Amino acid sequence: MLLDKSFFKGRTESVAKRLLGTYLVHRAPEGRTVGRIVETEAYLFQGDPACHAHRGMTKRNRSMFGAAGTSYIYLIYGMYYCFNVVTGPEGVGEAVLIRALEPVEGLELMKRRRGTEKMKNLCSGPGKLVMAMGMDAGLDGAALDSKRLCLLNRDAYEPRIRSARRPKITTTTRIGIKKGAELPLRYYLSGSEFVSKK
């Protein structure tokens, strides 16, 4: 089942936790890849100096101010891309960074794109997962409910009985930032082998 627009409403911290266990699907000419989201970070408009929207809208972060449920993809360190799910009302720059996926479908394609055979090294980081999924800057601002790129709820791959259960979530501080580093806005599925860092 495609995630409903209402899924992305509410506090960004809540959406970040709610996204854990859902499935990201990307269809490229070479094939389809699917990953289960196991790690996220929230970036807030107010009181969060690490947030790209903190100093207002620029050409780069423009899509962060778009409608909830669209993508924000940007270039980091001149060579990697990070994928975010936009949250909050339109005009308010908040988003959830997707930091790690558990590979589910298209594993051979992911291995080829990443140049490794190691399952745990395919999507265990924000730059890695974008590479493994074959995503790029062309998807910046795209709605997350298209044939090309979408999010599915847990029923898509897990028995209803399992998905009814709330997953156990660990909360920590965010990774790789200096400003706002003390805020507890990183979330991951407790015990997952596929997170970027424990």
Add this chain to the structure above:
DNA sequence: TGCCTGATTGCCT
């Protein structure tokens, strides 16, 4: 205009 930094990764010692 020029310099510094960064929501990263992988290679090197």
Add this chain to the structure above:
DNA sequence: GGCAATCAGGCAA
């Protein structure tokens, strides 16, 4: 553990 790759944005001059 250190650090280079590589570029857009922020900020000082």
